[in-house]
Amino acid sequence: MKKLILGCLPVLFLSTAAVVLPAKAEVTTVGMAAIAQTQSQPSVSPFNLAYLAYQGYFEDRGISSYATLIEDVRSRKVTPTQLVQAAVDSQRLAPSVLNDSSYISAVESQLTSLVMNQ
Secondary structure, three states, X not given: OHHHHHHHHHHXXXXXHOOOOOOOOOOOOOOHHHHHHHHHOOOOOHHHHHXXXXXXXXXXXXXXXXXXXXXXXXXXXXXXXXXXXXXXXOOOOOHHHHHOHHXXXXXXXXXXXXXXXX
């Protein structure tokens, strides 16, 4: 009898675990104001922007990559503002970010960290 009960427990457990309750899906609508607000915010963080530049994503915009980028940042041939402009030109950032001094400062900080870590 004990073996029968112990043998049935895994079957019982698996059969109850397989029952999945349907999830409730909520449909929400987004207004034009929310879309406009999302589009005006930077879509790339300063860290990711510096890393994308390092990987060469902005070479077609005149921003060098890898060791050359580090040397260009060190010698000030590439500035944070130029990098932000390249991201705006490639539609990775909204044009309004060019006027965001805190974002540009954060990009400068990331570029400095990139130079210091090399």
